[in-house]
Amino acid sequence: MTNDSATVVLDHITKSFGEFTAVSDLSLAVRAGRIYGLLGPNGAGKTTTIRMIVNITAPDSGWITVFGQQITPELQDRIGYLPEERGLYKKMKVGEQLKFFAALKNVTGKEADQRVDRWLTRLKLMEWKSKKSSELSKGMQQKVQFITAIIHEPELLILDEPFSGLDPVNVEVLKEIILELKAAGKTIIFSTHQMEVAEKICDDICLINRSRKVLEGSIREVKRSFSRNAVALRLVGGESVLEDRAFISNVQRHSDGVEVLLAEGATPQTLLKELLAADATIERFEMIEPSLHDIFIEKVTENV
Amino acid sequence: MNKLVAIIKREYLQKVRTKFFVIMTILGPLMLVVFTIVPGLLFSMKAGGDTRIAIVDQTEGVKLYDSIRNSLLKLERDQENNKQPGIADTANGTTKERMETAGKSMTGNFQVEQVNSGRRSLDEIKRELNARIGRDELDGYLVIPPDILSNSESKASYYGRNVGDVFTRGQIEDRLNSAVRRQRLIKEGVKDQDVDALSEPVDLATYPVNEKGEEGAEDSGAGFAMVFIIAFLIYITILLYGQVVLGAIIEEKETRIAEILFSSTRPIQIMFGKLIGVSLMALTQLMIWGVAFAAIALYVMPAMAAQGFEDINLPHLPPFFFVYFFLFFLLGYFMYAAIYVLVGSMVTTAQEGGQLAMPVVFLLVAGLYLAFPVIRAPNSSFAFWVSMVPFFAPITMMVRIISQTPPFWQIALSLLIGIVTVVLLLWLASRIYRIGMLMYGKKATIPEVLRWVKQS
Numbered sequence: 164m165t166n167d168s169a170t171v172v173l174d175h176i177t178k179s180f181g182e183f184t185a186v187s188d189l190s191l192a193v194r195a196g197r198i199y200g201l202l203g204p205n206g207a208g209k210t211t212t213i214r215m216i217v218n219i220t221a222p223d224s225g226w227i228t229v230f231g232q233q234i235t236p237e238l239q240d241r242i243g244y245l246p247e248e249r250g251l252y253k254k255m256k257v258g259e260q261l262k263f264f265a266a267l268k269n270v271t272g273k274e275a276d277q278r279v280d281r282w283l284t285r286l287k288l289m290e291w292k293s294k295k296s297s298e299l300s301k302g303m304q305q306k307v308q309f310i311t312a313i314i315h316e317p318e319l320l321i322l323d324e325p326f327s328g329l330d331p332v333n334v335e336v337l338k339e340i341i342l343e344l345k346a347a348g349k350t351i352i353f354s355t356h357q358m359e360v361a362e363k364i365c366d367d368i369c370l371i372n373r374s375r376k377v378l379e380g381s382i383r384e385v386k387r388s389f390s391r392n393a394v395a396l397r398l399v400g401g402e403s404v405l406e407d408r409a410f411i412s413n414v415q416r417h418s419d420g421v422e423v424l425l426a427e428g429a430t431p432q433t434l435l436k437e438l439l440a441a442d443a444t445i446e447r448f449e450m451i452e453p454s455l456h457d458i459f460i461e462k463v464t465e466n467v
Numbered sequence: 468m469n470k471l472v473a474i475i476k477r478e479y480l481q482k483v484r485t486k487f488f489v490i491m492t493i494l495g496p497l498m499l500v501v502f503t504i505v506p507g508l509l510f511s512m513k514a515g516g517d518t519r520i521a522i523v524d525q526t527e528g529v530k531l532y533d534s535i536r537n538s539l540l541k542l543e544r545d546q547e548n549n550k551q552p553g554i555a556d557t558a559n560g561t562t563k564e565r566m567e568t569a570g571k572s573m574t575g576n577f578q579v580e581q582v583n584s585g586r587r588s589l590d591e592i593k594r595e596l597n598a599r600i601g602r603d604e605l606d607g608y609l610v611i612p613p614d615i616l617s618n619s620e621s622k623a624s625y626y627g628r629n630v631g632d633v634f635t636r637g638q639i640e641d642r643l644n645s646a647v648r649r650q651r652l653i654k655e656g657v658k659d660q661d662v663d664a665l666s667e668p669v670d671l672a673t674y675p676v677n678e679k680g681e682e683g684a685e686d687s688g689a690g691f692a693m694v695f696i697i698a699f700l701i702y703i704t705i706l707l708y709g710q711v712v713l714g715a716i717i718e719e720k721e722t723r724i725a726e727i728l729f730s731s732t733r734p735i736q737i738m739f740g741k742l743i744g745v746s747l748m749a750l751t752q753l754m755i756w757g758v759a760f761a762a763i764a765l766y767v768m769p770a771m772a773a774q775g776f777e778d779i780n781l782p783h784l785p786p787f788f789f790v791y792f793f794l795f796f797l798l799g800y801f802m803y804a805a806i807y808v809l810v811g812s813m814v815t816t817a818q819e820g821g822q823l824a825m826p827v828v829f830l831l832v833a834g835l836y837l838a839f840p841v842i843r844a845p846n847s848s849f850a851f852w853v854s855m856v857p858f859f860a861p862i863t864m865m866v867r868i869i870s871q872t873p874p875f876w877q878i879a880l881s882l883l884i885g886i887v888t889v890v891l892l893l894w895l896a897s898r899i900y901r902i903g904m905l906m907y908g909k910k911a912t913i914p915e916v917l918r919w920v921k922q923s
């Protein structure tokens with residue numbers, strides 16, 4: 164990983180609150196133009212890490228660089244942030260509210276007006292523009308909050324659990340926008356504990372647990388390194404092969420097939436040959452990769 | 468800088484458009500009137516019917532009964548001649564006059580009866596009268612000792628159900644006094660008709676003299692009312708807008724907006740944006756009141772005077788007064804607003820905020836109460852020290868400036884102490900604000916808050 168092309172670099176970051184260490188000796192690099200998943204269970208230190216990247220809090224030790232510079236309030240204008248704990252001014256009209264948040268990122272005047280209208284139209288909220296945000300449903304409020312994070316067209320977008328509480332239709336709408344932004348060359352940090360979502364969206368991931376990094380890399384690499392040489396099978400016959408401990412170390416039977424773990428030294432090819440030799444009818448033969456979910460569970464529980 | 472302007476603008480525009488602001492702008496002056504005039508009116512109310520009094524006159528030949536009775540009943544006739552004092556009179560009179568008119572009308576009517584002692588002993592009579600009071604046939608009775616005219620040590624006694632009504636008691640004492648005095652004078656040979664002329668009370672007119680030795684126009688007591696109104700105005704606006712600041716801080720914490728704000732600009736800029744925004748809202752309101760007041764003084768009052776209403780003499784306020792008012796108001800506002808920011812950053816809900824802010828309100832109320840002794844002796848050392856305490860200065864120093872302007876160095880010193888306090892409080896508030904606003908879930912403890920202050 165080259166740090167030259169990295170949008171965000173954390174170098175041995177530590178942050179404590181009194182006795183409690185929220186982030187401990189964390190180093191990571193977020194590459195430009197990619198979606199970086201910051202994963203971990205609740206309380207792992209994700210939000211604290213993000214707050215340090217956006218300059219809300221400062222680390223006790225270590226260095227943070229964003230866009231190759233040390234973070235300053237001026238750089239904040241190039242970052243968009245959708246916090247997990249988020250809200251709107253209840254009694255303020257949606258349109259005014261968005262203009263205010265745009266002004267906080269130094270987007271003002273006509274430019275701000277145009278962007279507000281564009282995004283409200285895109286997210287089908289135009290008719291709510293002059294309603295107070297307390298009149299909006301939760302899902303609509305969440306979309307408004309999403310607009311506040313992107314209205315200044317940030318080069319770095321940080322989304323903390325952006326989909327929590329959204330219905331599937333709106334999840335798809337936001338996902339589409341996120342992928343568009345990625346295509347436009349923006350860097351996105353995506354924090355979540357929902358592994359299914361991360362698996363579909365992220366290019367790279369970093370798993371933190373109990374304030375420490377336990378895993379980092381591209382989704383491909385991570386999965387490959389966790390590949391357990393497992394094969395999913397649906398067979399008619401060939402039972403003798405499955406009993407052969409020379410090939411197979413473990414068999415798990417499901418309702419519509421079996422999952423086998425190959426013994427050391429055995430390859431899928433040899434298993435296939437043996438099965439054919441045993442005259443089994445093979446309906447399914449598939450190498451299984453571990454899901455991010457499995458890796459997450461394995462990593463998080465092994466550390467306990 | 469643009470961001471600061473955006474925050475100020477949002478805070479100001481959103482707040483000025485609220486119903487709260489509109490209602491307060493209209494109700495504020497009304498409240499002021501209610502708080503200053505209504506207590507006086509309430510005092511002058513006497514609920515219930517006539518006061519029934521029996522008089523046990525033990526003097527030889529029962530010389531005093533008629534006199535006292537006349538005194539008590541004459542009072543009613545006086546009142547009928549005067550009619551009820553109007554509100555304008557009440558508000559305009561000196562405190563002493565006000566108390567007296569209030570006292571007069573308060574006593575209501577008397578019903579007086581004589582008790583014939585016959586051959587009964589005083590104890591017997593008293594037993595009977597006490598029983599009548601117990602049956603609520605009588606409100607009280609007066610016992611006049613035999614030697615009251617000759618012996619100055621002699622004491623008359625009043626027995627009554629409600630001796631807590633100091634005004635009625637005072638009237639009885641007053642009338643008794645004049646009756647006894649009258650009889651004593653007659654006894655010494657003064658002619659009956661001369662007594663009234665000799666007892667004529669003296670009118671005292673009051674004129675202020677300023678530090679340059681110039682006399683002002685006669686002060687009818689409106690000066691006192693003005694001082695009190697200004698003190699109350701500062702008190703109520705600081706309290707009100709302190710609460711607005713508290714509400715704004717807690718709103719951003721409760722709705723978690725603080726996190727988005729903090730990711731956009733420095734917390735200190737947000738804090739100042741809010742404080743300045745709310746202060747502009749307060750100044751807007753004060754300005755509306757000021758213009759309304761000036762309009763009444765310039766157009767309505769002369770029109771009323773032309774219509775034959777009594778000209779209410781408004782005290783003259785020199786221009787420097789407005790400068791001081793502005794300075795001390797801002798001083799007080801920022802002092803208490805900083806404390807409210809501090810409180811708002813520590814709590815999680817508006818209710819908790821209200822509880823924790825109670826001591827702050829007490830501090831402000833104390834300032835208002837201290838204004839009373841200061842009005843009475845604006846240049847005493849007590850007034851000096853009290854106006855140097857930054858938390859009281861906005862009210863107490865203002866009271867001194869209006870009633871008897873202290874030397875400039877004292878005003879400057881009070882301002883300086885205030886400004887230093889404000890700077891320290893704002894610094895402290897900003898340290899707690901930037902961390903407290905991101906702490907959700909529970910109210911912060913004092914050790915935690917102290918750690919926040921030290922935290923970089």
